[in-house]
Amino acid sequence: MSALPEAVRCLSLDTAAARVTAALADHGVEAVLLKGAGLARRLGQQRHRVYTDVDLLVAPASFDLAQRTLADLGCSSALPEGRPDHRSHWYERPWRLPGPLALTVDLHRGFHGVADAEALWTGLWHSAEPIRLAGGLVPVPDDAGTALLVALHAAAPGRSDRPRADLRRALEVFPVDTWRSAADLAARTGALPSFALGLRLTTAGAALAGTLALPRQGTPALWLRAHRASPAALTIAQLAELPRVADRLRHLGPRLFPTPASMRHASPLARRGPGGLLLAYLSRLARNAGRLPAALREVRAARRGDRA
Structure with a gap:
């Protein structure tokens, strides 16, 4: 991608950030821009930083209203239909903006590694500082x-x-x-x-x-995520850290057997009728079984403290 399209894309994202933030405010939803232009200014990288989406944090209690507002703006969910895919972090949901460019707003009600999402919102919102962006004012941390x-x-x-x-x-x-x-x-x-x-x-x-x-x-799970371990290793480590059998089943079930909507969203084979869906599930199980030995080695290394 040349420098000009990157610059045009970033300007479009800035405009989208300002427009969506203003629209949310009109509906009583305050938002903070987590990355993008705000982060570029904090790090002194305004002239050369490139970003690919808009990350907006809202209060957990305002999350559903914020999603309805995005839908009213003509945005569409980037996730499969039905209940949320387990691979999508609970604290963020991607929305595609209407228009000729493929722009995405990641709507957050929390962040990686945060246990108290409400406390995060309170801390970031009360200390946020507005910046001028694309003709509007957008709060940033x-x-x-x-x-x-x-x-x-x-x-x-x-x-x-x-x-x-x-x-x-x-x-x-x-x-x-x-x-x-x-x-x-x-x-x-x-x-x-x-x-x-x-x-x-x-x-x-x-x-x-x-x-x-x-x-x-x-924990081993935190270390594995930080060191970009395989999804299988991370799943096993997280499974071991859950205290109850019921929690482990809830954790493992959707990872072994995602919803049909999720399978069709991710796999062309699953979109070929019931037979294709069944074959896609079997193929997924076979792939996961093949990855298990390597994943177990990753988890053992993390538990030993082999964390170079």
Whole structure:
């Protein structure tokens, strides 16, 4: 992708962020822009940072109203029909915006590694600062909120290298006092294990974690996510950390047998009638069985503390 289309896309995303934020406010829903232009300004990367979607945080109690508002704006859910796919994090839902460009709004009611979503919203909203964006005013997290989010994203990076690069940049930009405030916010939101783990993914962050006397209280599942382990290994580690058999069955069931709507959403084979759906399920089970030995090795390595 050339520089011009990237710039056009980012400008379109900025316009979408301002428009959707204003529309939500008109319906009584306040929102904070988590990444995008706000993060670029905090990290001093306005001129060259490229982003691909709009991440908006709303209060957990406002989440359903926010989704209805997006639907009223002509947005469509990017998830399969029926109940939410287990692979979609409970705290965010992607919505596709209408128009010629394929733009997405990720609507958040929480964030990676946060146990108390309401406390996160309260902390970020009350300290948010408005920025001018595409002719509007959009609230963004302050420096401490940004530092928290950057570290949490580094602890759950998906398949991207950018979260760790953002962490290295944030460690250069923000002073120790900002990180101390971020650690306080992490403690209030139940995010301290993920915050500390995220920091320790870099040499400078590990030194800072020592300066802040952050605890080492991570779990194998947290470590596996931070180090981009396979989904199978992460599922096994999470399964082992659940206290009750009923919880484990609820965790494992939809991962072994996603809803038919989810299967049809992800697999062309599953869209070929009942026979195709059955074959897609059998193929999925066979793939998962084949991945099991490697996944178990990953989990054993995490439990041994082999976390280089």
